[in-house]
Amino acid sequence: MRESTIMRIHYGTALGAVALVAVHVLFRFTQDFSDSLQYESVIANYQFLPYAGLLEIILVLLSIHGFNGLRVVLLELRQGRAYEKAVSYGCLAAMFAVIAYGSRTIIMASAGTVS
């Protein structure tokens, strides 16, 4: 993929994440901060499907933005064909791993399969 396209995605995911993370943070303010972190409150958040969907979108946007940012920082430090491939594929793999792990939490908590 062209770097200009990647940077467009980087900026797009940033703007999307800023708006959605603001909603995520504002959800903590619907009640007292420590009350909002209580078990029942958090489970209720996950089982409210629009909010669970919002969390999933934030997870995807921030993973793409964060790991592409890490890739850019690492490519600034050193260059070379093998190094650049290793960094790009490594960041891509880490991104998919974080999305998979986070999605597992969201799906299981939303479905009520909590021990």
Place this chain on the structure above:
Amino acid sequence: MPGSGAAGGEGGAGRRNMGGIKGMADPRGYGIERVAYWLMRLSGLGLLAYFVAHIYETSNILRGRAGWDEMLATTQTTEGHVLLAVVIGMCVFHTANGVRLMLGHGGLGVGRPARPDYPYAPLSQGARHKIGIYSSIVLAAAASMYGLAVMFGEVH
């Protein structure tokens, strides 16, 4: 000696740009833009580390009430609140400075092209972007303080 040459016109502040990564990392003598460059990268890496930790932290909900309460007991401490306040500051700086960079990349606030004259001050690094950097730092500090006030129960 690399990096200490006196030839003018190469690198910021008339220094020869031969310092490698150490030279690139040195924020001295290049103005607030170099400081912003580093703050942007450090806050980005810090936020990525927090994001991954947050994904792991919230996965404790799957362990049931006992697992969640155990996790809360380790994070809802004074140290945890201070760490979260730092994360809030990094988040606000990264966002505000990121918007400044996007506007700059889009050509906003970088001034009109003009003939380079001595002392070759870059037109793209004008007052507007400097104000943007300082504003980002002030906003980040204010958000951190507000976050601390909320977490310690001073503000509801």
